[in-house]
Amino acid sequence: MNTLQITLLGRHHARGRAMEAFRVLLELAERLRLELIAMAELDTRKDGMSEMFRADAARVLDATADALDAAEPPQRAERALATLQASERALLAGSSGMGLSGHIRALSGQLAAVVRNTNWAGSRGEERAQRAETALPETLRSSSALSTLRANLTPGSVAFRHAVRCAVVLTLAFALSRYFALPHGYWLPMTAAIVLRPDFAATFNFGLLRVVGTVLGLLLTTFVLRLTPDVPWAHLAVMGVLCVAFRYLAVAHYGIAVAALTGTVVVLLSFEGVDPNAAMTDRVLNTALGSGLALLAYLLWPSWERHQARNALSTMLCAYADYLDALVAPADRRTRHEVRTATRTARTNAQASVDRMRAEPGTPAILLELAETLFANGNRLARTAMALESLIDVDEVPQAWTHVGPFIHEAAVALRAQAEALTRTEGIAVPPLLRDHQRGLMASLARSTDRELAEAVERLTDRLTDNVDTIAHVVTRRSVTPA
Template identity: 30%
Template sequence: MSWSAALRDTARSGLSLDRSLGSPRRAVRGALGAALVIFPALAVGGPALATSAAMGAFTAGTATFQRSFRPRVSMAVAAGIGLGVSTFLGYLAVGVPGAFPVLLAIWAFAAGMAWSVGPSGGVVAATTVSVMLVVVQLPVSVPTALGHGLLCALGGASQALVVTVWPMESWRAQRDALADTYASLADYARRLRQDPFAHVDPEPFVLARQAATLTPWQARHRPPELHGLRGIAERIRPTLAALADPRVGAPAEGPGRDRAREVLAAAAESMDALARAIRTGEPVRSPKSTPTLTLAGSDPEGPRLTGAARRSARRLASLLRTAVDTLDKHDQDTISSPVIGPGLRRPPIFRLLPVALQAVRRQLRPHSAVFQHAVRLSGVVTASYVAARLLGLEHGYWAPLTAAMVMRPDFAQTYSRGVARLAGTVVGVVVSTAVVQLLHPGPWLSAVLAVVFMGGAYLTLRTGYAVMTACVSSYVVFLLGLQPGDPVVTALDRVALTLLGGMAALVAYALFPTWQTARLAERLAEWLAAAGRYTAAVLIVYGDPEQGGRRVRTTLLDYREARSELLQAMEWADAEPVSHAAKLPDLTRKQLDKARAAIGLLGRATILMEAHLPGRDAGPLPGAAEFGQELRRATSAAAAALLTGERVDFGGLRAAHERWDRRLAELPREDRTEVARAGGRLVMAAIADLDRAVRPRRPVPSGT
């Protein structure tokens, strides 16, 4: 993609608006949390203290709106503490000549590294940089620095208080994530009716797993119906694929295929009903068009499914009945205590620091995208601040503030947000300055207007970054309008400095980019290695059923997350103004697409075998474990070869498969054996496709 096309597309994305608004009640609650500290601070300490309290309360409130499955109270408290620390350190450093730029550089670098923890952490950390730049402009003495820092933290506590006292949409994010999983499965079942080789979207499953990872407090208070249904969905997914695939399930044509389509349609309607019940908390209303006999594929008046297909249909019916019974049981037993199983555990917020430090340590590498973003952010923010100070600009902090809020680790978000930030800031500053000129509000009316625009920012978080930025700029203008000065001159300065800071951020990314295109081969290699571990885990269970499916589940999650990361990297890379040939010298985009298809086929073959995974009491399948171990070694070597441009010899894997296939041929014919043979052949077909896809374009020297 050319630079002109990339800039056009990112600008269009940044200025695009969504007609939907956020929850008005949540917006009012966030504004109320800010008002609880702004007005008392204004009455007791004046405009300076009110500004610090407002900054802390607004940023903590914004943290509670981030897409996260962590309790909102803990997010508000953590954001408030971070803001308090940054404000206190900023006030201490600004009084020492030359100390504040050094602190700003270190703090901005740390904020950039916070993306190691996740997008929510990166966004909140970037906000602490902007708050530090704003509040230290207010004239205070060092002894009062601690008071300002405590007020910022108090703003976070205020938001935590209103969330606790006025709860709304409790567990909404978890319900939506689980419901989206069942809705995605319903869509998958419908697509399988037309395309028996369709792929399932992994994103809902990734989000559902994140939603099911609970803190101890959440584990004690979660609704009972949110326990166990995710595991059922995980088992439904391979069962659907095994039923539809003609190689191990229903025949490609004829009455058996028609019956399989009926089963898939009935399953889709049932899963839609489950999704609605999970999302709303109401009882399951199963459609009348999905009788049990149809789901089981055993209607005596119609064609019957046979063999592995019949087994898959029965398992599907059993899983759906279990899911419905789970919801019905919890709906009827309303006074029972929540069921607490072993589940997935998320550490409490106070124990998250070692985990975060470990994530940051993994990214402290020169070639890491997060590390490069942190260096770029630190350099641009500090340089903008120093330049503004040297030029004697009164409101020079708006330039580094804009840069801090615009810059992201990838090109698309940085440029789209940059354009939206510039447009929103210009509109917000102009509108708020006009209001100041017309109304000449005093301190109390300015504080009221600031709170109103805070609520507007919360309300428009989903509408578009430009609109939300306009509200944020307006509330900052009203807050700083509590200080003396000419509002027109101040507005012009802020617009000019916002343009300067935004352009500095965009130019810095263009000069020192972090192209996702250059990382596609690495993401592909990680997905291939994860696919090999997943397939090997399934084969090892076939060879030793007593091991159970726990390792299969772990490797499946790794496989799914690696695929999701590759897809996200490809989406970001498609928006970058660089040539794939220039950034992938050893792997063309065509080769990349073919390799993706091959790894996808490997994953699908594994899914089909997982659907018929033997129970612990089943007999071992000879040779399966040995073939799985050889497959894991071969795919691990192939993943390393993707990054070096070398060719992998799959001769040992082919020989291992031939030995295993001969041993299976000598066994009595049964569903499990036939599925294993078909799955093994699909695995080797995928390996052959992968071998052709990643074959080096340059000749490999002899003797290597």
């Protein structure tokens, strides 16, 4: 488990829908372990049913592992899961949702989530997830670029505010370079565009490294050019070394990359007869001005993102709860669209917060893990909610929805409580009755004549239950994380 956490949660891990599935599987593995420990402690039955259930669970996990190794759909795991769910129904017939029965139901739901996310893990799984999402209307797809853009065309969006900040700074930089007729004045807005980041810490870091790297690159390259013969082949050799240094050292340190790139520029200018001393002065002046303009944009807002991340994630979870509440009645299409747009805005703000925090120096690793794990599980919940909305995005809402609405509201209430606990750095219990109520909902829909709708509701409410339970588990397990 520790090795897997380092692999998936390190600072330089890959990102995307497939990696989210792997992160979810990591979280589910921990929850499965805890449920199995609890079942072993509470198991007092002598009829062998509990052992049979655990054997069924083992077969599901074995089949899941084989599917992950082969990068194939978990078809054998799905069949094993169906057998396990049949065992669950036989084992818990007439029992309450407390004690061992509650853990068995929770384990069954978690194993269903494991099989589901195994199907979406890896590059092939990402392709399968994208194909499955194309069945939804364009506005209900989590990856809809146009919907995300529209949702962020508001001053409440972090991305929108940064875009405005960039526009103002770049316009000012361009105007200054033209007004003062600065030699190589294009370096001024170019530097401002490169240095300006969505947060103060990253902007300060990049600005400082760019100035220092530029000065060092100019000094070292000028010194090397004076020592080498004044012939083209010698200058080409120096430029080749600098290009190799930029290619292989840029990912290690931004200052080294700037020094190598600056040296390359000096060599190229020397072929045009530009004096290296003049180029050094112009480059340093424009770099210092560009970095200064970028830093000036943050003088009135010198905040550290790690102090804001919990609020951004809490706002995102509250927005998801509002979205679920809009599906309870359900609201009209226009209202659902407005709530969904607000949800996308909150999600984008949370993603920007996580990205900025990741770039900040000194961010606690446990806080970054909390933020990334919650964001990944929040994406799961959002996709579940949009799939639920697709069931009622018709002219006439199905009559059976009167049974579904109260359950969705219960999930929304639990999610909102988890969001509040996150800002108070408190733990919160996994909703104890949500899984039982989901089972009761399916029992009430068993007599429905619309079997396709009942099966879709069963699948999606099971996903919703697991989503809400997992978020509560993450918030509680990391309740001691620094704010």
